[in-house]
Amino acid sequence: MSEIDLQAVSKHYGAVRAVDRISLRAAEGKFLVLLGPSGCGKSTVLRLIAGLEDVTRGRILIGGRDVTRLDPDKRRISMVFQSYALFPHLTVAENIVFGLKVRRTPAAERGERLARVAELVGLTEQLARKPAQLSGGQRQRVALARAIVAENRICLMDEPLSNLDAQLRHGMRVEIRALQQRLGMTVVYVTHDQVEAMSMADRVILMREGRIEQEGTPEELYARPASTFAARFIGTPSMNLVALEDGAGGAVIRGAPASTVLPGGGAGRILGLRPEHIRLVGAGGVPGVVSNAEYHGADTILTVQVGAESLLARAPGRVELGEGAAVRLGWEPGDMHLFDAASGARIDLRQDALQPA
Amino acid sequence: MRHVYGWLLLTPAALLLVGFTHFPAAATLFDSLFSTGTVVRPSRFVALGNYAALADDPIFWQVLGNNLWFALGTIPTSMAIAMLMAIWVNDRLPARALVRMAYFTPTVLPMIAVANLWLFFYTPQIGLLDQLNAWLLGAPSHNWLGDPATVLACTMVMVVWKEAGFFMIFYLAALQSLPPELEEAAKMEGSSRWYFFRRVTFPLLMPTTLFVLVNATINSFKLVDHLFILTKGGPDNASSLLLYYIYQVAFSFFDTAYASTLTVILLLLLAGLALVQFQLVERRVHYR
Structure with missing residues (x-):
């Protein structure tokens, strides 16, 4: 009933292709x-x-029905806007039931649904206030309440958390996800924040220049980025992408002949390594020099110069290594990602071809 | 020393204000309490004598009545038209800039020019109005500005034509400051354009409406330029307005004391109106 299906959808503004033949499917619930x-x-x-x-x-x-030329209100969809789009002269209650009034829902039912939704999002105390008298988080809740009071099966959200401070954002992430699960809504959620995508999504569609770059579960995007773009976008700090070149014993990191990481040629290839997968090892591994150590509390982000490339490595706890300290870096062979330097596309590694670095 | 410096900076503006605004106002009030002096009979203190004469002056009452009709006829009409035009030209329509400019043109014309223009419309027989009337309805010629029954209405139509474009600019500015997401949010809920206007746009335009209302009211007592061209207040004072009457009393009849009295009344009237408007509308206005 509430499945969304886009079939080769394009949107051009003059010569600009804002959306270029996008096909996607948002499964029900x-x-x-x-x-x-x-x-x-x-x-x-x-x-x-x-x-x-x-x-x-x-x-x-939507739900098997072609809505391409249908007016917004005929599509039975709710939407939460980035700016919340609350009516400043109406109270919270009036804002929430605005749509019900438009559709001439009887007053008794309106009151009932208002009470239920206000309870759900925790706004019962604020119903008589104007939006200007609310905090950012409360305004966000009003926008949410207005979206769910319509009892549509589909809710669209356009960067709903981008106007909130970091602390509130975490709380609202959890709440929106819980609300979606509880009501069984189909949600399409737009964001530029990969943390929101990773923590809330059942499925993520990564877009770039009007096209789909990669589609999959958060785990898939993290574990198997399809391109250097996807690799860079997911994860904090983002994945190290270092150029490889041909070495004596196989592919080596650019400018570091002693760092054989893979058998075969390295020229024209890029090695991807997540900082959290790099360990400091006592012997073996790839030698490098620490150029910076950033202490974050739970871990320390080391910037290590290896040949002509610098890599970030996340080490747990506090690491007492100053600038210029020599270290050796190691990682599991399965944590390596390989990309084509020209196209940025992923090159799949055969597991048996890998040797420990 | 810093006080001296500050006062020195304030002096030029203060001198001009006192010299040309506050002193004349006080002098007017003062003059209204004296009789007009002549060579034979010098000016003397008459207390409220001038005000008593004013209460007995039938022309004053006629002119005041004219002015009230003039205000009632022009203000709501020009404001409603202004709002409609603003909503229309705020939409995406072809040649939007041209339409906006066309609506604003009457505002930039001097009132004297506008009056001359409309004089041609209203002229009997050869005027546009009579020509159209004869052609479409076969109606006989009518002296629009010479008939006490039509003259005031004729000046009102012209003023609405001139003022509406000016007020449109304020409404247009207000409309453009409304976030477009509000309309989109309403659209998602299936609200019609009229419903959205009634429940959202109109209430959000209330501060502008108040501002325009105050200005329109003051204007309806200030605008008399057209009378010099069109009617000179006639026939039989049928189109005369309060300010034009003040001008006649002061500079045609040279009764400066009585003119001062009329001026005081006009000022009181305007101050009272502004107060009432702010009090009344404030309660219904949403300020963001």
């Missing part, structure tokens, strides 16, 4: 995140689903 840097077209995709923008080409189906 699932949390789908559209992730990407600003200007990648993710918000446009959301607005196309909502019906606030006209599709240039392609079809949009």
Whole structure:
């Protein structure tokens, strides 16, 4: 009933292809995140689903019904805007039931649903206030309440947490996810924050320049990035991407002939290594020199110069290593990712071809 | 020393303000308590004598009545038209800049020019209005500005035409400051354009409406330039307004004391109106 299906949907603004032949499917009751840097077209995709923008080409189906040319209100969708779009002159209660009033829901039912939703998002005390008298988090709740009071099966959210401070953001992430699960809504959620995507999504669609770069579960995006772009986008600090070159015993890190990491040639290839997968080892491994150590409390982020490349390594706890200290870096062979330098595409490694570095 | 410096900076502006605003106002009030002096009979203190004469002056009452009708006829109409035009040109429509400019043009024209223009419309027989009337309805010629029954309405139509574009600019500015997401949010809920206007746009425009209302009211007592061109207040004072009457009393009849009295009344009237408007509308206005 509430499955969303985009079939080769495009949106052009003149010569600009904001959305370029996107096909995606949001399964019923699932949390789908559209992730990407600003200007990648993710918000446009959301607005196309909502019906606030006209599709240039392609079809949009909701629950099997073609809604491509349908008005927004006929699509039975709710939306939470980045700026919340609350009516400043109406009270919280009036804001929440605005849509019910438009649809002439009887007053008794309206009151009932208002009470239920206000309870759900914890706004019961604030119903008589105006939006200007609320904190950012409370305004966010009003926007959420307005979206769920309609009891639509689908809810679209356009960067709903970007106006909140970091602490509140964590709390709201948990709450939105819990609410979605409890109500069984299909949610399409737009964000540029990979933490939100990783922690909330059932499925993530990573977008770049109007196209889908990679689609999968958060685990898949983390474990098998399809390109250097995806590799860089997911994870903090982001994945180390170092250029390889041909060495005597196989592929070596650029400028470090003693650092054989893979058999075969290295030229034209990029090695990807997540900082959290790099360990400091006593013997073996790849030699490097510490150029910076950043203490974060639970761990320390070391910047290590290896040949012409510098790598970030995350070491647990406090590491007493000053600038210029010589270290050796090691990692599990399975944690290596290989990319083509020209196209940025992932090169799959055969597990048996790997040797410990 | 710093006080001296501050006062020195304030002096030029203060001198101009006192010289051209506060002193004349006080002098007007003072003059209204004396009779107009002549060579034979010098000016003397008459207390509220001038005000008593004013209460007995039928022309004063007629002119005041004219002015109230003039205000009632022009203010709501020009404001409603202004709001409509603003909403229309705020939309995405072809040649939007051209339409906006067209609406604003009457505002930049001097009132004297506007009056001359409309004089041609209203002129009997050869005027646009009579020509159209004869052509479409076959109606006989009518002296629009010479008939006491139509003259005030004629000046009102012209003032609405001139003022609406000016007020439109304020509404347009207010509309452009409304975030477009509000309309999108309402659209998602299926609200019609009219419902959205009634429940959201109109209430959010209330501060602008108040501002425009105060300005329109003051304008309706200030705008008399057209009378010099169109009617000179006639026929039989049927189109005369309070300020024009003040001008006549002061500079045609040279009764400066009585003109001062009328001026005091006009000032009191405007101050009272502004107070009432702010009190009344404030309760219904949403300030962000």
